[in-house]
Amino acid sequence: MSDPSSAALAAKPTSKADAPKRTRNSAKTKASILAAARVEFADRGFEGARVDAIAERAGANKRLLYHYFGNKEDLYRAVLLDAYQEIRRGELALSLDQYDPAQAMDRLVRFTFRHFLANPWFPRLLGTENIENARFLKTLPNIEALHSPLVGQIAAIIERGNRAGIFRRDVDPVQLYISVAALGFFYVSNTATLSVIFKRDLASVAMVHEREAHAVQMVLDYLKTKPVG
Structure with a gap:
């Protein structure tokens, strides 16, 4: 019979293991959004650029875009x-x-x-x-x-x-x-x-x-x- 406490510990993720992964994903997402925004703003200007298009090009969630960079002007x-x-x-x-x-x-x-x-x-x-x-x-x-x-x-x-x-x-x-x-x-x-x-x-x-x-x-x-x- 397995030890329930051991199983619980095995199933519970540790913050130390998760933190680097979250940091890497965050940096990668930010870089993708910046790269996509470069193209959109350069091609369409500030007024013509669309946040939806940037998020789609970056393969990022639009809410994450706003979370990392604020509004369109801040981006x-x-x-x-x-x-x-x-x-x-x-x-x-x-x-x-x-x-x-x-x-x-x-x-x-x-x-x-x-x-x-x-x-x-x-x-x-x-x-x-x-x-x-x-x-x-x-x-x-x-x-x-x-x-x-x-x-x-x-x-x-x-x-x-x-x-x-x-x-x-x-x-x-x-x-x-x-x-x-x-x-x-x-x-x-x-x-x-x-x-x-x-x-x-x-x-x-x-x-x-x-x-x-x-x-x-x-x-x-x-x-x-x-x-x-």
Whole structure:
């Protein structure tokens, strides 16, 4: 005859065993919802995006979506913040301080270009936020702190290049980054129309490589040009 108390203990789940599983499932569900929301917001904009469609795409319960992210506006904010955090993590992983100034800038330009190229949803999402006049971005906590390390990183590269006698000193790191981002952003955002206008397949591997090299050369040539006056 079996011991009833032993059977009861065997049947009763332990909190220690369950907690990691719940944590893993929670993280996976959140990641799936964020990924689905990226696509929906990028494709349809904030106003056109539907929470039902996001939940269906993520294979998640709609109630869980609201539980994890709140309402549609909060979910959009989470997507926007995650997008910026992702590119900042990639820039940090470049370890640019380990390279000489020219190599460091080369790597930053190539990374930025390739990030836009590999994530076409990102330019579309930024386009949506600009249509919204950055009203959601303005509400994100510490958004300036998220970008300040990048500005400091670029400033350090410029300073090192100037000390080495290869870069000009009168360079605003913010203006420089805007130019670096624009060289990739505009190309990716307008590949379809530019391909028709100029009768070139700008999405082809050869043209993409040519554009990337062109972007790097433009930035380095500017940094190496002596200021007028």
